[in-house]
Amino acid sequence: MESDETTRYERLGGEESIEAVVSQFYEYVMADDLVNHYFEDTDMQQQTIHQTQFISSVTGGPVDYSGEDMRAAHEGMGITKEEFDAIAGHLDTALKEFEVPEDDHEDVLAEIASYEDAIVGA
Numbered sequence: 001m002e003s004d005e006t007t008r009y010e011r012l013g014g015e016e017s018i019e020a021v022v023s024q025f026y027e028y029v030m031a032d033d034l035v036n037h038y039f040e041d042t043d044m045q046q047q048t049i050h051q052t053q054f055i056s057s058v059t060g061g062p063v064d065y066s067g068e069d070m071r072a073a074h075e076g077m078g079i080t081k082e083e084f085d086a087i088a089g090h091l092d093t094a095l096k097e098f099e100v101p102e103d104d105h106e107d108v109l110a111e112i113a114s115y116e117d118a119i120v121g122a
């Protein structure tokens, strides 16, 4: 049951832990030839900052996400469902590796999955 006092962000260990998961997540993304070409011209340091802010804000953290909205950020990329699933799978693996509790792990993935329609075919 969800406690009134802690947010998922806090249970994940706050911004520092989320950043560690996100850094690992992008290691997997960049090692995956199905999707790494999308990030050829991307400043991955900036990307890690924005992704950490994004996950922090959607998990209830006191963090403002300063990037573009999800549809605008992926507009014109032609991302397929298969590619979306590959990226979500790398986040899944990174969350497992950092031993995020099962409930929080599932909820983070569900939160991310809710952006599928905005990202796939944007």
Ligand code: HEM
Pocket (backbone or CB within 6 Å): 035, 038, 039, 041, 042, 043, 047, 050, 051, 054, 066, 067, 068, 069, 073, 074, 079, 083, 084, 085, 087, 088, 112, 115, 119
């Ligand atoms: C799984 C859910 C996803 C989430 C939550 C997500 C989140 C984000 C965020 C927060 C940004 C930063 C936007 C900004 O800086 O304004 C971004 C940019 C980007 N995303 Fe995603 N993304 C997802 C899936 C994908 C997929 C499936 C691909 C490609 C296969 C992708 C490729 C990119 C690229 C190339 C950028 C732009 C980087 C740049 O500005 O150079 N994303 N995404």
